[in-house]
Amino acid sequence: MAVTQAEIAKVVGVSQTIVSDVIHGRVRGRVRPETRQRILAAARQMGYRPNALAQALRLRQSRQIVYLSVHDESREFPILREADLAGVAKALRIDGYRLLIEIANDAEREVTVLTEMIGSGICDGGILRAYRGSDQLWEELSEIREPVVVIGQCPHPTLTSVAHDVPAFMTQAVEHLKGLGHDRIGLVIDPVYDVYHRLLLETWRKATGEGDPARWQVERTGRNEVMRVVKDWLAEPDGPTAIVSVNDACTLGTAAALRSAGRTLGRDFDLHGISGGDYNGIHEPGTWISALDMDAVGSRAARELLAMLDGKPGPGPVRLPAPLVQITYDTLST
């Protein structure tokens, strides 16, 4: 049975109000030092723990935040595998907020779930992990006027969202490859679970320029499918001399094709991957990487949400940079 303020009050021989005051360091008049000591001693000794539910009920705030993701049955999304979740968790902890996880069946349900959870007092606000989204979703979301931050490429101007700056890092990648002397730059892109899909495609097209043949653009899933396609490209007389690849599986497939075609990174080919994961641990030395810091995305989203709960207006879309790094023999990570 949990210890309550009332029980402490009875033991110490004082009113329950004072117990509440002392324990939470409230000042109204000065509590006699001796009383305060007796109360604190009793509380500690009896193992008092404030009841968070009672506090929440009384104060009308739960100090809980929900992280809302979607599990779309029709496709095999990797659910809850993003490092942004860890970033969110760490950022919330600093302010003493708790983190709830919720999974909606489809994107349409997300708004409903969010409002229901806030409406029933379970949480004070939400972070919505949008793998994809429609203008209608953004519109609905902005209309509920609840504290919410979107993680993902949300174009809505008044909705607060956090994501990486796709145009910036894709342009940087292509320009960098051009600077290395390449002018036939391919794109390998995974259509299935890539949040950034359309934006990546558009920016690659623009950055490589009108003159580049769009035949070096392919949508494939998984290492082996990618390998086959890239192998064919490399067999062409005027095939690409550099490739941008949007996730780790695609990057691995491209690397495999290069090896089997006898190409060498940094000599007659350059490979640029985009990775939010463990890129140092798995890729070929010499590979260039646009490093997505998902942890930073998560913690930024959490911090913006907390600010909104404090009454500050949301900043709208926030876009983070993705630095360009190169895999070397010496950079190791888990």
Place this chain on the structure above:
Amino acid sequence: MAVTQAEIAKVVGVSQTIVSDVIHGRVRGRVRPETRQRILAAARQMGYRPNALAQALRLRQSRQIVYLSVHDESREFPILREADLAGVAKALRIDGYRLLIEIANDAEREVTVLTEMIGSGICDGGILRAYRGSDQLWEELSEIREPVVVIGQCPHPTLTSVAHDVPAFMTQAVEHLKGLGHDRIGLVIDPVYDVYHRLLLETWRKATGEGDPARWQVERTGRNEVMRVVKDWLAEPDGPTAIVSVNDACTLGTAAALRSAGRTLGRDFDLHGISGGDYNGIHEPGTWISALDMDAVGSRAARELLAMLDGKPGPGPVRLPAPLVQITYDTLST
């Protein structure tokens, strides 16, 4: 302002008790059908949402479960990246429980955090993600007598824990390789974040037998480090003809070494990886895999915990099988 039962009662002209009864379908006597309709209509129309906090306070159960993980600052653990979390989330949802995420600074704090959370009414029980653990931790945990399930290799007999059956799948892997004609079977193991480390090592030693030289055992982190070591092994006249590798980065490194040494999977070499992730998407066709179903681990842990909350005794250690599969050109996944 949220709608309450009392407000509905006032509008309908009935007592708040009846509203509560009707809304939750309780039966005590029969409510006049007309009253019931008026109440339900009003509730719907006014947008009533039961206040979960008030319910929890009254019923003394929060219907929340905490998933407790550790973020050890001294090492770079990949935090919250396991698919078991998704399994937990999905299983809890079926029973209407909510999922809280909490990260402790170190393993010692975990027990404290758990008891504090349960003590303050925030959650009814916990799932503890043990990347590693000491006998002392298990002992403490079993003594608090709270509903808790461990995910990980917890040897404590009365504590309920869920994990894969390491001895079973490692033995299976080695026996399978032997069946393919190998008798010089190496082990590549990552010391840093591998939950199963010691057990994997022991079982590999036992399964390969006394006669096998223990020099073909190495602890390395990351693809490139692994590649160097395995390359050296392959250069030896009597090097291994098969390797078991405990995570994806190690498997990729081994595969790279094989290619650079001109070895071919299934002809003069066999590679057996252990993977809880996206193995189909990233590995070389021909690679054998012990497939860890982390989703199953998570949902099993959640189901056991829910059963314990129902008053059933915990089953103690639960160990799940990890089937042997082979990567082919045709198995694709995201």
Place this chain on the structure above:
DNA sequence: TTGTAGGCGTTATCAT
């Protein structure tokens, strides 16, 4: 068939 009252553990507003 329905209503009243008490209490879950807090915090906040009075009063003394």
Place this chain on the structure above:
DNA sequence: ATGATAACGCCTACAA
């Protein structure tokens, strides 16, 4: 310097 008391929204005896 400290105590009563009234909410917060809900559930459950018990009473009518």
